[in-house]
Amino acid sequence: MGKGHIEINGVTKIFRRTDGSDTLTALDNIQLDIKAGEFIAFVGASGCGKSTLLRLIAGLETPTIGNILSDGEEITSTSEKRGLVFQDHALFPWLTVWDNVRFGLKSTGKKDKTELAEHLLDVVELGNFKKSYPYQLSGGMAQRVALVRALANEPDVLLLDEPLGALDAFTRMNIQDALIDLWKERKNTMILITHDVDEAIYLAQRVIVMSPRPGRIVDDIPIEMSYPRNRSHSAFVRYRNVILEKLNYAHEESIADFSI
Template sequence: MRSVAENSTPRIKVSMRGAQKTFSEPGKPAIEVLSGVDLDVAEHEFVCLLGPSGCGKSTLLNMCAGFESIDGGTIAIDGEPVMGPDPRRVFVFQEYAIFPWMSVWDNIAFGLQGRSDAQRHEIARHYIELVGLEGFERAYPRELSGGMKQRVGVARALAVNPDILYMDEPFGALDSLTRLNLRSQLIQIWRREKKTILFVTHDIDEATQLGQRVVVMSARPARIKTIVDLSGLAYPRDIDSAEYIQARDRLFEEMGVSTRV
């Protein structure tokens, strides 16, 4: 099956040119976190940012989302410079960024103020079903597993119909089986909803399972070492296939990690 981005020639959604970030504090040496990042992300594309912990991946994502200022170069969305947060671009964090005093239903419908009751009901129902939380509509976060909480976060992000979904290691705090299930579910959601996704991870298997392209970043200050095109690897991806293993081993090699222990 052909991937979303292969069905047509999509326009560029996110464009980074020479993106740079330096953190400084009075009396301390400046720390260059990002150095000259150039990257284009196509509309509806799923791109993983892969690199060692602390290399600056999350900082780059925060800059794209408008949460962090840019110190050099440019980052543009649809040709317009990023000036700050925008409701068309939604963030999903590793921590469960949902309201503990609200039910699943109310969390997912939270961003739908201004819609009619009928519209809010229809949208909330759609995304509850999409992430497989039927029967838990009136449950509170304390009654949910970690994976279920993260599905609430994904559903709430999608409910406001964003153009871009920024995901910062959203499954990092979950057990391995839950991570596998949520990765599979995320791919199904992405293919159905046709969103642009920028996904930060330091997990090579996760990047191999999810990304159409994987941007391999160096240690700090982060630069792009290489971009590995996995668009020829069909979804759903068979982790036991020779093609998958070859792609994963390529990423291990680019990260400078041995596949032998």
């Protein structure tokens, strides 16, 4: 089996207020197996613990109960094996595109990685923009640079927290295609958080629906469509309706719980 297998075993995450007066269960008993090379997406209302789960997988936080294994080893800290891309691309404004990508490369096998970085910039159609500075790029171009920068390190797992959230619909669709190209090329595990149900269905092999207060998995839906997917295909529309209904139901349940 390839690298990038993530096992989430009974993970609960409880945050405490700094004065210890109150607690908040951000995630409640999450159980999930993510296969090596799988493209998985998480959708759910704001506050259902998606970013918390991603931060736990990254090794930026530790579970209160349970554990997460990365290729069989418990995650206790961050690792180059798990790359992260956030909504805010955070390129260095004083560096060119090429230096931004190179700056992020870890020293091991740097030559190979430089070649890979060059190739990946071509894949996302930014080969001619190596000498540009971030201020000369559109938001979508900058976000593609951020994706290349993360992937050039050859992470086994790429963690994406609403990486396209700030972009207009058209740019978003372009980068979704670039993301599929990058994934097919690298065959790494992709873990995507998105508010956009269509984006989840367009990209992922499996969509996890979460509910808030406390954050739980309410559904696990395999998307059985070949790539590239057609957003107006009847199967696509069916998945959209099913997921929206689950989200709506989860939302109503959480409001009902809240008012007791």
